[in-house]
Amino acid sequence: MRRLLVLAGTLLLAFPAGAMAKGEFNPAHEWELKEWVPIHLGPLDLSINKAVAYILLSALVAMLIGLGLMRVKRGSGPTRKQALGEQVYEIAQMQIAEQGLPAKAIGRWFPYVATLFVFIWTVNMLGFVPLPLSDERFELFGIELPTLAIFAATSTLSVTLTLAVMTVVFTHVEGVRFNGPLRYFKSLIPEAPKPALVLIVPIEILSQLVRIVSLSVRLYANMLAGHMLILVMIGLVFVLESVALAVVSVPVAILFYLFEVVIVVSIQAFIFATLSAIYIGSAIEPKH
């Protein structure tokens, strides 16, 4: 059964959208977000596009994963589902939350980092499942259907930036709440001789801002590069217009696909959640 699924997945990847075959192929076109349901509130653009649809779907799937794995019938012996659920919980508790958060803050912030972990994992994972959510159409028995395509919402910068800004804002809010504003901002300034502070303080402020960039760009660029590599590898067949090239480029694309699905998807979700826990934890209990 599993082998069949893998085979079907690779076949779908090997034969991408037919629309690609005609005209020019540009991998960047995948990231053009067209408005599907335009919603404009003044200057705000809240339109539903491909990325938003993926986010909504992932939110639903993440909720179902949580509900499905964590609700277990009592009394009967542990099932495979329960074991999986406990494993996810254990990773979130031991590897993520306890790595960064101090004991007094775990109760409050464990839900946040565990949610981040499950949600980002779901978004990344759905990014590698071929879904009929794309702008290109093809006809099947006279009905227009969207083509199957892979696209991750986390490969758009606005999604990851929102998540990163959330974490950084929570960091400072929690730092102020647990330590009081004066003590918290004092703890941000390291102990150093007075003249050196002129240099150190701007660097410290900069490092706080760089956190937003590094947290968001890490996830964004990882997912973008993964999708881009797969797209370019398959797209080479169409750009150079030689089917013989498919013998080389499609296996390479499948290798990249497997690397992304097996390693990158989980690692990036894990890293984002762990770093959020570490940042929040270090604000709650400053070192000095």
Next chain:
Amino acid sequence: MFPSLLAAEHTAIVDAAKAIAFALGVGLGSLGAGIGLGQIFGSMIQSVARQPELRGELQGIMWLAFALTEALVFYGLLGGLLAFVLV
């Protein structure tokens, strides 16, 4: 993907220079990250060979270091991409 902000002349030589710069940037970036990743996995193998019972604890730290190092390539990639599309 990105709007072209600074409209430079799109002569063949400019395009070629951009492609070379992009490839050089990403290539040199991955050189450093490659050395870093080699060191991380190398020390992981050594530590597990010396103390196999610590494997579980070390694995979490290893993956954290792996992702932090690997991300550096992507900063280079993104910088190159921005320069490639914007200029």
